Amino acid sequence: MRIPATVHTPPFNITRASHAVWSVADLDASEAFYTQVLGLVVTAREGDRLYLRGVEEVCHHSLVLARRAGKPVCDRIGLRVYQDDDLDRAFEHFSKAGLPCAFVEVPHQGRTLHVSDPLGTPLEFCASMPLVERQLTQFHTYRGGCAQRFDHYQLLLPDVAAAGDFYMGLGFRLSEYMVDASENPMAFFIQRKGNPHDIAIMNGPGPRIHHVAYTTVDVHTLIQACDVAGSLGHGRKVERGPGRHGPGHALFVYFRDPDGHRVELFNTHYLTLDIENAPVRWDPSNIHRNLPWGLPAQRAWFEEATEFAGVPLAAPSVKPNPLTLERFLMERA
Ligand SMILES: [Fe+2]
Incomplete structure (x- = not known):
């Protein structure tokens, strides 16, 4: 099998998979499930959106639940880059590759770049989120x-x-x-x-x-x-x-x-x-x-x-x- 080659000096610096956004029918039911069963922490609930994070996470959210009728879908998966200027290099890289990409405003995230991978997976990249309190030692x-x-x-x-x-x-x-x-x-x-x-x-x-x-x-x-x-x-x-x-x-x-x-x-x-x-x-x-x-x-x-x-x-x-x-x-x- 051919193993794809890693580019060890990539065009911009991705640090990790960081978050996802998906739709839910009932925010109350979902909030109860995610907080009571999985133990996630609620950072904020604003209108039709619930922002959740793990107990050791200091960034604003790692899972966003968006209340919406219809078939449950995932809106986007998120990746973090190291610094803000990595986003500019990402934009340049994807534009050259012919992948439509755009900077968008997303609540509680720094500058955010949207693009889809060649298979159609909707991705978003950001370098920062507002900080909240780490709950790790709040046993x-x-x-x-x-x-x-x-x-x-x-x-x-x-x-x-x-x-x-x-x-x-x-x-x-x-x-x-x-x-x-x-x-x-x-x-x-x-x-x-x-x-x-x-x-x-x-x-x-x-x-x-x-x-x-x-x-x-x-x-x-x-x-x-x-x-x-x-x-x-x-x-x-x-x-x-x-x-x-x-x-x-x-x-x-x-x-x-x-x-x-x-x-x-x-x-x-x-x-x-x-x-x-x-x-x-x-x-x-x-x-x-x-x-x-x-x-x-x-x-x-x-x-x-x-x-x-x-x-x-x-x-x-x-x-x-x-x-x-x-x-x-x-x-x-
Ligand atoms: Fe897994």
């Missing part, structure tokens, strides 16, 4: 899963190789990857911040967002999030886990929010900062490596994801092997 306020900080999102994209070329051209480095029996890339785990991934790119109809992920404190808080979900009547929203990932090695739980958006809580990752770290190769059909233990994944986990607002779906250029999914489901049934 008496911890709730549910004590979500600490926004870590990554997973995308379903119809051309993993093209996505790899785009993002690794922006300086992302490959930590782990999956290939099928024909050496087609099925997943790229790419990072800027020095842990296994800021963006997990999986092959599938898209662009869609599969989940956003927050770190939690430890195994106990993962279980506590499930217990709180159960006692508040959200038990069926615990979609997958607890279990341990092969790629990334994290202990994880996936929840579906009241609108069906998926959120992962996980407790472990490892350092990938050093440049000589070689990416880890995975075979998606090797079930026992990819999920060392854990209960069966529901079919919905493989097939359902949130679409982006107004972005048409495309079928993947490489068809996933249906036997891999069937075998995966059967072996854990």
Whole structure:
């Protein structure tokens, strides 16, 4: 398989995946779910928007819920750049690449640049947000899963190789990857911040967002999030886990929010900062490596994801092997 080359001196400096904006039908129901089950902190509720952050986060928001009728969609995923002038270099880079981009006003963010990646995924870049109080040592306020900080999102994209070329051209480095029996890339785990991934790119109809992920404190808080979900009547929203990932090695739980958006809580990752770290190769059909233990994944986990607002779906250029999914489901049934 051809591994896309990382540009180690990228045209501008992306530091991390930082936030997402998605629509919800009922802000009260969503606020209760995200604060009580996941343990996120409310920074502000203004009109139809709820701004949430993890307990260790000092920037204004990492998840924005926008009340809107209709099919729940993701408006945009956010990336941080190091300094404000990185935004100007980003604008120049994307303009030269022929990708329509524009500076926009976004509440509670510094100057913000909107652009879509070549697969149609709506991105926004900013260098700053207003600062708020870090809640990390306010242990008496911890709730549910004590979500600490926004870590990554997973995308379903119809051309993993093209996505790899785009993002690794922006300086992302490959930590782990999956290939099928024909050496087609099925997943790229790419990072800027020095842990296994800021963006997990999986092959599938898209662009869609599969989940956003927050770190939690430890195994106990993962279980506590499930217990709180159960006692508040959200038990069926615990979609997958607890279990341990092969790629990334994290202990994880996936929840579906009241609108069906998926959120992962996980407790472990490892350092990938050093440049000589070689990416880890995975075979998606090797079930026992990819999920060392854990209960069966529901079919919905493989097939359902949130679409982006107004972005048409495309079928993947490489068809996933249906036997891999069937075998995966059967072996854990
Ligand atoms: Fe994840």
